[in-house]
Amino acid sequence: MTAGAWYTLCMDADGESRLREQIMHRLMVVTARNGGSITRGELAAFDLGDGRTRRLIDHSRGIWNPRDLSATLAIVSSPDGPYADEEVDGGLLRYDYRAGTDAGDNTKLRVAAELGLPLILLRKIDTGVYVPVFPVYAVDDDRANRRFLIALDEGLRFLRDPRHLTEDQRRYARRIARQRLHQPEFRGRVIRAYGTSCTICSLRHGELLDAAHIVPDSHQTLGQPVVRNGLSLCKIHHAAFDEHLLGITPDYEVRINADLLDEVDGPMLKHGLQEMHGQSLHLPAARRDWPDRDRLAHHWDDFLRAS
Ligand SMILES: [Zn+2]
Incomplete structure (x- = not known):
């Protein structure tokens, strides 16, 4: 597909920003109602609350690049998955490129990084069950190591050198990882175990x-x-x-x-x-x-x- 054809498929930047905002607001409501987690079924036909539904997860891949959006909407991170994503220095999340070329699925995540668009991180806690963490941001495209670095909050978006954190930045990043990743995962797992x-x-x-x-x-x-x-x-x-x-x-x-x-x-x-x-x-x-x-x-x- 030519670049021109691709862009005509995508909605305008304002429309896309508004849609991301609407999705994330709604995701917050639904996740709270569920006690912190959401199922693959709910994500596959996510109810936007205005009569429309929208897919928020790919059928099988760990990255969801909707055709009509300029950039990635959601990435899945599973501790036991084939992509060795793990936290870097306890703070920034490492998200490895999809196998194969540098392009393909990775292209739209690169766009998200360049435009600073908010993403949804889906932390897999069980088969078909996820704890959504959002908004998160791709802050660094590390081509040599074939990975992106994902910031878990706004405060970590504008690091001068995300690959080499200072001790203060590292301490802050670890605290954010605890608040944004580990505590919500604990909440999701526990409340789900007790049948909400x-x-x-x-x-x-x-x-x-x-x-x-x-x-x-x-x-x-x-x-x-x-x-x-x-x-x-x-x-x-x-x-x-x-x-x-x-x-x-x-x-x-x-x-x-x-x-x-x-x-x-x-x-x-x-x-x-x-x-x-x-x-x-x-x-x-x-x-x-x-x-x-x-x-x-x-x-x-x-x-x-x-x-
Ligand atoms: Zn009670």
Whole structure:
């Protein structure tokens, strides 16, 4: 296809910017509703919220270059995939060229880098399940190493030399990777394991659910962001758990702080907290995802001390 023919297929720059904005806004709403993740099926016919649908993922490839857009819209990054994408210095994401020539699928990602267009990064957390991270930006086309570098936030877009970060930049990039990549992945995995519901009260609204750490991530040995160190909790039960107003025994039973049990207040205290005392957790379908008893014991000790 000639360049002229290609450009007539593409919408104008304003139209494309507006469309990207609309897609990302809608993706934020849908992902929140789902509890942080989205399925391949939802991405293949993504509901734009105005009666239209649009594909946000390729049939089989890890890069989605819609015909009518000038640049790549989404890239998939899977830790177990054939393309060895991994974080560089914990901050910028390395995205390897597609196999074969330097052109082809890579051309439109190069355009995204040149025009500074926002992209959607789809982090694969399970078969056909993704945690979308957006907007991200291709900031460096490293032809010698056949890879792009992807900035995970606006603040990392304008690095003078993305291939050689200073110590300060590296520290910042690592913090951003934690916020934009690792925490959302943890959230997506945990809430999905619990079937998008609160393990205590079964509330099923993804927007109101958090992935709580059982042992805080500051803890050296037990604090890892793994599903077995997580609980899917609604906002109120998450706060009550963190504040030790609510505890969970290593045998998966809920206990309410003794002082709180005696209090008299409105329906939230009565139904939302006091009536949960003695209830069993609603555990994930897969046993491998059940919360780790040792980690629960760790938190339970803190609850007993605080009571
Ligand atoms: Zn709850």
